[in-house]
Amino acid sequence: MSERNSVLIGRKPAMNYVLACITLFHGGATEINVKARGRAISRAVDVVEITRRRFLPDIKVKSIDIGTEQMAPTEERSSPTNVSTIEIKLGK
């Protein structure tokens, strides 16, 4: 899957990402990947549920994968930390 068809969920309101998903499908994408890390995981599920239930009832959840990523140390954190991830594949 090309990264073009990915929607990375951040801290904005869920509807921003719902709109991104709808735009990708309307632009011809047949499959898109909704990705999130850490506390944005809940929002990723909201985005998928709102997209499917309110706007694009033909879209199905194809797969859901969870995992762990190690985040490199930063100025605030001296040791690497683990963060959970989710990847939800949506398609027609």
Place this chain on the structure above:
Amino acid sequence: MSERNSVLIGRKPAMNYVLACITLFHGGATEINVKARGRAISRAVDVVEITRRRFLPDIKVKSIDIGTEQMAPTEERSSPTNVSTIEIKLGK
């Protein structure tokens, strides 16, 4: 699946629920269900990842389902609201 083998994720630290999962498997469960709603969804993914990676490497994610539940109106909210849900099935 019996409700006995479910772990409902709330607001406590993730390790409390990790311990609940480990206890169920050590008590003979072969499959357990980790469930969460709303913002606890991120914590549910953390619980599953910590349980598998740090404590029980033989345990696999069997399935992940997401959905929407309608919450009845309360004193604070006059209209029903939708909340996202996740259900992660773990097994040997």
